[in-house]
Amino acid sequence: MDSTARTVNVGLIGLGTVGGGVARLIERHRDEYLKAYGIDLRLKKASALEPGRAAELGIAPENFTTDWHDVVADPDIDIVIELIGGDHPATEIFEAALTSGKHMVSANKALLGRHVERLAKLAAEHGVQIRCEASAGGGIPIVNALEHALVGNEILTVAGILNGTTNYILTRMASEGLDFAEVLADAQRLGYAEADPTADVDGFDAASKVAILSSIAFHTRVTTDDVFQEGIRNVSAADIAQAKSLGYVVKLLGIARNTADGVDVRVHPTMIPADHMLASVSGAMNAVYVVGDAVGETMFYGAGAGSFPTASAVVGDVLALADAISHNDKVQAEIEPYQRVLPLRPIDELETRYYVRLLVKDEVGTLAPVVDAFAAHGISISQINQLQDGDGSRCSVVFLTHTARERDMAAARAALEALDAVESVASVIRIEDVASWADGAEKND
Amino acid sequence: MDSTARTVNVGLIGLGTVGGGVARLIERHRDEYLKAYGIDLRLKKASALEPGRAAELGIAPENFTTDWHDVVADPDIDIVIELIGGDHPATEIFEAALTSGKHMVSANKALLGRHVERLAKLAAEHGVQIRCEASAGGGIPIVNALEHALVGNEILTVAGILNGTTNYILTRMASEGLDFAEVLADAQRLGYAEADPTADVDGFDAASKVAILSSIAFHTRVTTDDVFQEGIRNVSAADIAQAKSLGYVVKLLGIARNTADGVDVRVHPTMIPADHMLASVSGAMNAVYVVGDAVGETMFYGAGAGSFPTASAVVGDVLALADAISHNDKVQAEIEPYQRVLPLRPIDELETRYYVRLLVKDEVGTLAPVVDAFAAHGISISQINQLQDGDGSRCSVVFLTHTARERDMAAARAALEALDAVESVASVIRIEDVASWADGAEKND
Structure with missing residues (x-):
């Protein structure tokens, strides 16, 4: 909006999908940034390991380097963008850039999910910012x-579909009735899933993102390692179909709640009511539900x-x-310098309802010891459905519980697995009480 | 984040629902703002016409006045919040506050929808900001x-459910099969609709909001008077039921598109696919769909x-x-000083598909002149459904058109109304091509 535009020089490290x-x-x-904001944004120097990327992206040879040190060392550069991901040399890039007084913009959720507190302190010491919008929710x-x-709110809950790969897989499992392995293989073929899908399907990617978001939302420190993590490998087409008939959908949610008993933060397959807004989020799309005390x-x-x-x-x-x-x-340091550290509520303390599918022997008298095992751990059952998937010798039985404590459920699970009548505990899926997200x-x- | 907190004095004009x-x-x-942001936010002076509000809200008598001039004249106040709505004295409050170098925060969509350009210029002249987050989308x-x-994007489309009252009415019409008048009366009884519901149900409120949002999104000037406006009074339970059977829902949308032919900006009942995210927004909730070229x-x-x-x-x-x-x-002036003014595309130029419900005489040969009337105006029909709502002498027939131009549809409508066979054109609802929102x-x- 000034009549005199000012040049701001940017350095870009990493020219992969996002960097490109x-x-x-x-x-x-x-031109538009110049006209609308009076800012002449210049990509002063970009680095990548493959020299060919410069030409592909139309970056002039004098603005390109294969050595990231050249970007960080350039005295004209005000802002360094790190888009290589991973721990190293990303850590070294952050340290070098921040200590030389350059602002950092990064999408590196793995690094920020674990080390943001240390890096934010370093940034604050040098009077610069770390900005990480791209690190959670794309x-x-x-x-x-x-x-x-x-910021006028106390944030009560952040809960989201934070990983596109798993949402794509769950959406296709639901619409086509396919099992996890089939859809994963197809997703890999189509480029929706990596050859090594671990970070996505086992919940690590979502855990990093929910750590970052809950740290910001609750003004505290939550690292990826603090997040209870369970992926979608054990969700079957049968579970999704059962969920549907019960009025639920299964989503991999990252959930962070600021409760009176501490911060409850976890990633796991979750049953939510089919008419909840998050249930409508399909394919590779993401969505984050935020509940504030005022908004x-x-x-x-x-x-x-x-x-x-x-x-x-x-x-x-x-x-x-x-x-x-x-x-x-x-420019003030943006990320909270963690003036408070809220206690974490261990997953054992979680109270929720559960969907439990057992593979049991298809014979008279199977149900009694199963129901006893639940009762022995203080878990009461609200519904039992025997599925029509038996082969004569065994079949699935689905149990919905009333609200129970995670540690009791874990003990009940072990007891169930030890029963003669039970072949296996095929799946245990938490049924989230979405109404409680607005408590307070x-x-x- | 500073160790030394700074007091910022705020003046508040209007202590109604929002002001309170x-x-x-x-x-x-x-206390939390102080701890988390180092800002000691003080409500230095508040004004309302009813002196009783101060005590109700726990505002000390020395911080209360019934004369807004006292708020604007207070030299300690940095920020004036205007929450009285309407044109006067809101205009005078803006002018007095801005010219005395105070920032303004306002939810006044009616005023900003029409006069933001002039007020933003005044703010820029005095080096202060007008902020209006609350004026659109609550x-x-x-x-x-x-x-x-x-801001890194060129925004292509802003389309939203911007009025809670009408969304509440349409949601209940859909879920309960009731007609507009019945639900409106009930909504008024429950406090979801005003005694005079005009601003809501005739689309003026949504038009103000889409004017504000499109001005910001497209860096141009759109005023409320530029927005084509059609409310929901003519939407019937029969239309909503038909829409459902065709895979659509009816929503009152504010739509703004930055097209090659100019800015297309309008508020009207709209059929959108039932699986679109906006279709899931029910009750009094709002949602804004934004498509950017990058995001x-x-x-x-x-x-x-x-x-x-x-x-x-x-x-x-x-x-x-x-x-x-x-x-x-x-602090820089926030709202664009309208360095460019994009042309507006008149509603006549709109190209869309239409849902048309006619009340026709229930006799042989009725359809031929109707189809001819559409054809005479270059409108081709993709589907015809006769509804089972006849009383022997007349019945509804629904026509879905292929893409047609608004001016041709208007001419066809006049021709249809003149036909002997047609008792009335009961409703014409635009079917939005939501996929085109992402063109570009x-x-x-």
């Missing part, structure tokens, strides 16, 4: 909402991954910094 | 997303009205200003 999107987006919209502007628009229930929906959506989040962060830099504002919110009137 | 929520929210969270942080997190499709969901949700948006704006003030940053977006890969 960032380079393309800045190039494409440079293009969805959820970090910005938590840090800015919703009540909100949801943010969009692409959680991909070249341009993630680039949108990165460039949003870059422009916010560039705007402040171009006005000579003192003001009444909207 | 703001006073309560600031009071409730003052608590949903959509203005912040458009102004900050998504692709996003949606923001939450309470569009109410005391605390709207207060959340107001306080978010206040804290953003307070943060800048407390760091002595030069990058492919997500």
Whole structure:
């Protein structure tokens, strides 16, 4: 908006899917950023291991290097964008850039999910910011909402579909009645899942994101290792079909709640009512449900991954910094310096309802010891359905429990597995009480 | 985050539903704002016409006045919050506050929808900001997303359920099969609709909001008077039931698209596919769908009205200003000073598909002149359903058209109304091509 535009020089480390999107987006919209915001955003130096990427992306040879040190060492660069992911050399890049007074923009959820506190302190010491909109929810502007628009609230709950690969798999399992392994193989063939799908399907990716989001939302420190993690490998087509007939859908949710007993933070397959907004989120899309004490229930929906959506989040962060830099504002450290550390509530203390599917021997008298085993651990049953999937010798029986404690459920599970009548505990899926997400919110009137 | 907190004094004009929520929210969270952000937010002076409100809200007598001039004249006040709505004295409050160098936070969509350009210029002249998160979408942080997190994008489409009253009415019409008048009466009884429901049900409220959002999204000037406006009075239970059987739901949408032919901006009942995310938004909730060229499709969901949700948006704006003030940053004028004015595309130029329900005489040969009338105006029909609602002498027939131009549809409608066979054109509802909202977006890969 100034009549005199100011140049802001940006360094970009990593020119893969997201880095390439960032380079393309800045190039494409440079004139518009200049006209609308008075900011002349220049990609002063970009680095990648493969020299060929520069030409592919139209980056001039003098602005390209294969050595990231050249980017961080450039005295003209105000903002360093790190998009290589992983721990090393990303850690070294953060340290070098922050200590030389450069702001950092990053999508590195694995690194930030574990080490953001240390890095944020380093940033604060050097009077610079770390911005990480792209690290959780891809293009969805959820970090910005938590840090800015919703700061008037005490945030009660953050719960989201934070991983596109698993949501894609669960959506196809539900619509086509296929089992996990089949859909995974197809997803890998189509490029929706990695050759090594562990980080996605076992919940690590979602755990990193919920750690970052809950740290910001609750002004505390939650690391990826604090997050209870359970993936979707054990969810079967039978479970999804049963869920549907009971009025639920199965989603892999990252859930973080700020409860009186501590921060409850976990990633696991979850049954939620079919008419909940999160239940409508299909395919590779992501969505984050946020409940604040004043704003009540909100949801943010969009692409959680991909070249341009993630680039949108990165460039949003870059422009916010560039705007402040171009006005000579003192840019404050953005991520909370963790002035408080809230206790974590262990997963054992979770109280929820459960869906339990047992493979049992198909004979008279099977049910009695099973029901006894639940009762012996203080778990009461609200519904029992025998499925028509038997082969004459065994069949599935589904139990829905009333609210029970996780540690009791774990003990009951062990007891069930030891019964002669039970071949296996095929699946245990938590049924989330979504209404409780708004516990503590003001009444909207 | 500073060790030394700075006091920021706020003046509040209007202590109704939203103003009361703001006073309560600031009071409730003052300690938290101090601890988390180093900002000591003080409600230095509040005004309302009814002196009794001060005591009800726990505002000390010395901080209360019945004359808004006292608030604006207080030299200690940095930020004035205007929550009285309407044109006067809201206009005078804006002018007095801005010219005396105070920032303004407002939820006044009627005023901002028409006069934001002039007021934004006045703000820019005096180096202060107008912030209006609460003016569109209540608590949903959509203005912040458009102004900050998504600024890396060219925004292609903003389309939303921007009025809770009409969404509540349409949701109940759909779930209970009731007609408009019945549900409206009940909504008025329950407090979901005003005694004079015109601003809501005739689309004016949504038009103001889509004017504000499209101005921000497209960096141009759209006023409420530029928005084509059609309310929900003519939508019947029969139309909603038909829509459902065709795979659609009927929503009152505010739609703004930045097309090659100009800005297309309108509010009207709209049929959208039942599996679209906006179709899941029920009751009094609001949601805004935003498509950016990089981020692709996003949606923001939450309470569009109410005391605390709207207060959340107001306080978010206040804290953003307070943060800048407390760091002595030069706070820039926030709303675009309209450096460009994009042409508007007249509603006549709209091309869309239509749902048309005719009341016709129930006799042989009725259909031929009707089909001829459509054809004479270049409109081709994709489907015809005769409904089972006849009384022997007349019945409804529903026509779905292929893509047609609004002006041709208007001419066809006049021709249909003139036919002997046609008793009335009972309803014409536009079927939105939601896929086209992403025209021009990058492919997500």
